[in-house]
Amino acid sequence: MLSRNEILFIKELHHKKGRSEQLLFVVEGSKSVSELLGSKLGVKKLFSLPKWLAENQKLVQRVEEVHTISEKDLERISQHKTPQEVLALAELPDYKLEQLWFDSAHHDSAHHDSAHHDSAHRGITLMLDGIQDPGNLGTIIRTADWYGVQNIICSPTTADCFQHKVVQACMGSLFRTAIYYTDLKSYLAKHKPYIIGAVLDGQNANEAKFPKDGCLLIGSEGKGISDELLPYINLKVSIPRIGKAESLNAGIATAILLDRLAGR
Template identity: 45%
Template sequence: MLSRNEVKYIQTLRHKKNRDEEDVFTAEGLKVISELIEADFNLKKIYALKDWLDEHTDIENAVEITEDELKKISNFKTPNKVFAIFRKKTAEQIHGLKNKITLVLDGIQDPGNLGTIVRTADWFGIENIIASTDTADIYNPKVVQATMGSIARVSIVYTDLKAFLSNNKIVVLGAVLDGENISAIEKLTESLVIIGNESKGIRNEIQPFIHKKISIPKKGNAESLNAAVAAGIILAKLVS
């Protein structure tokens, strides 16, 4: 049973401002929620239909709700049995970046693209993504779902990239238009790989932090390459 106030509170979490203030995000559906729980995300509260609860008797902070109540709090037209509020990961929870490939996103503004990048990172076993503060919000309910559970395995931290890169000791690769052909780059076990905004590229104030400029050679006439596609091509080359 959901009180009117609880419904209202949950609905406020559709807005980034409120999620940020509360330091939480919401997720829905069997698959994404079970992967987040499995990945030890801190579960604040879970709202579920009776049949889901009957199968998950060990879950704490659970509230039984009706289909109608689920519809009120869901962000989707066809909700799927369970809705949960999780605490975000904090920067401290990011595991060390040593001996790992880490993606650094500079101004990726399209939420769908960000979701695809997170899934691509997960495919290649990338554990961490550092994102500029103007990168799309991974905790937007639609992006959470679009990652199809990969959000449970890839940690994203939003931070001031300039400050972060100033204190960094790992070699930094940057995808630019005039760098070394990616096909000549060797497999790597440790680096930061900066992916810039699709139309603007990596911004000027970040460029000086790049140790090695890399490029995906253009054979045709497309104006730009989708940022998720570019990230996939670079990770495939570095990781496999």
């Protein structure tokens, strides 16, 4: 049986404060935990019903601490309405935004002047300005992973990607994608990557010429891209509308534009 302290410890990880202090986050359910165990992220503890554990002995070998627990205990620590088989505590990845540039261009640290930073920006990076709905954020991370986007840079106003609902909606893509949080204005001012911005009054995305490398910048559902970021956009695009809906969900708009960019 789980101790009261153990339960309290896990419950603290349901909040951002607890995650930042312990540098751990919670992953639940067979599908997500299997993807976690197959990823590069560290896994500190795992709590499983006997059945799941018996079927996944090989997968859990790399976990520091494995606990067999009862359904009742799993209910106590789960955030699911109907808890599923297994719950793991994973180490919060410590992605360094500065390394995004050097790593991807294989520069050594002697060469990183600003021009090199920009040329290091290979492929498509996603940039999210204030996506607050956790389900939306999770879907965006999953879609980005589908389209081979490996880096997502988020404004501090974007939802925390290690919270339960995002982890669930990501379906494992969270463990394959580097997600950074930073002040986007300072970042853009310093690095000046090529920015494709999704706006309502931009060029028709059917006619736009997309570059091979660049950042796709998506604004929040309600407010769009922040005014202070608009001057940094190199290519403003809009998804042409045929019917009558006023706007598209931010996740849908991201997906359609990533699909267009992938086609280049």
